[in-house]
Amino acid sequence: MSDRPSMSLSGIVLDAPDARELAAFYRRLLGWTVSQDEPDWVKLAAPDGGPGLSFQTETAYTRPTWPAGPGDQRMMVHLDIKVEDLEVAGAHAAASGAVLADFQPQDDVRVYLDPAGHPFCLFTTE
Structure with missing residues (x-):
């Protein structure tokens, strides 16, 4: 029995000066759909259900x-x-x-x- 709690990777997050702009690029590149869209945060969903790809606005990027x-x-x-x-x-x-x-x-x-x-x-x- 392991003392390690159950964990799974749900996504990768990239900082950007503009989260929506970078998400739009990866949406064009990968063809993934937007699953979450907030002013400074966008998440793309992987079509196979694997980890998604998220973007957050970082003004000091x-x-x-x-x-x-x-x-x-x-x-x-x-x-x-x-x-x-x-x-x-x-x-x-x-x-x-x-x-x-x-x-x-x-x-x-x-x-x-x-x-x-x-x-x-x-x-x-x-």
């Missing part, structure tokens, strides 16, 4: 630098998004408002920056 050097604001978290085709998914990400990062550390992964500067990775398992 500092955009991370990718890749970070000494003294740069570092990312706190990044999202890994599995795709079937990197080129097709990358074109969709760009059309949704993402920017391809200048630095790409791997051939089978593409790093993009969302409108608030959070890096996220598109990858395949081929």
Whole structure:
């Protein structure tokens, strides 16, 4: 018997200068629906019932630098998004408002920056 209480991850939260703006980007990118919408908080629901993705407005938000050097604001978290085709998914990400990062550390992964500067990775398992 474990003394650990029952816990489950219900979501990931990203800070942004404008929660609604960043949520709209990820809604375009992922096609997820809004499950909660408040002035400074938006939550997107995963269609498979998995953890959702939430956004909160943070007025003191500092955009991370990718890749970070000494003294740069570092990312706190990044999202890994599995795709079937990197080129097709990358074109969709760009059309949704993402920017391809200048630095790409791997051939089978593409790093993009969302409108608030959070890096996220598109990858395949081929």
